[in-house]
Amino acid sequence: MTHVVTEACINCKYTDCVDVCPVDCFLEGPNFLTIDPDECIDCAVCIPECPVNAIYAEEDLPKDQLHMTAINAELVKSPNYKTLTKRKEPLPDHEAWADKTGKLPELKR
Numbered sequence: 001m002t003h004v005v006t007e008a009c010i011n012c013k014y015t016d017c018v019d020v021c022p023v024d025c026f027l028e029g030p031n032f033l034t035i036d037p038d039e040c041i042d043c044a045v046c047i048p049e050c051p052v053n054a055i056y057a058e059e060d061l062p063k064d065q066l067h068m069t070a071i072n073a074e075l076v077k078s079p080n081y082k083t084l085t086k087r088k089e090p091l092p093d094h095e096a097w098a099d100k101t102g103k104l105p106e107l108k109r
Contacts, residue, residue, distance in 0.1 A: 002042040003035045004072050006065040008054035010106050011097035012090055017046035017055060019087040027076060028084040030108035031091060034075040036083075052098050071107070078109060 011031050018026045018033070025039035026046075035046075035055075047055045056062070058069060075081050097103065 002037055002040040002058060003044070003046065004056055004058050004061055004065070004069050005032065005034050006054045006056060006061070006068050007101070007103045007107075008052040009033055009050075010103035011100075012052055012054075012094040013088075014051050014054075014090045014094065015084065015087045016049040016051060018084050020045045020049050024083055024085045026084045027081040028088075029075060029078065029081040032075070032107055033084070034072045034081060036076050037073065067104075075109065080109065 009032050013028070013031060013033055015026075015033070022043060022045070023039050023041050025036045025041075027034050027036060042057075044057065047057070056065070061069065091097075
């Protein structure tokens with residue numbers, strides 16, 4: 001996997017990253033985005049676009065987010081996650097969740 005979306009995205013789902021992706025590698029679930037590793041070209045333009053710093057190159061993942069590599073790989077295969085090609089509004093209560101940590105129990109698969 002080239003890039004990984006971390007827990008910071010949960011319950012925010014900002015899609016600024018989707019707008020700049022040249023290959024449409026983002027998938028949208030109920031309260032999270034993930035990156036399809038087979039589609040991602042490792043261009044990294046999405047990283048600075050995320051308002052909550054939720055996207056990392058796999059080799060730069062913080063130690064407390066290493067588990068998200070497997071979760072991203074799992075969600076790419078989920079029928080609940082569909083390719084997203086255009087920016088959308090974030091979730092209604094995104095501001096309340098933006099600075100929270102430990103959001104993994106909130107992830108909807």
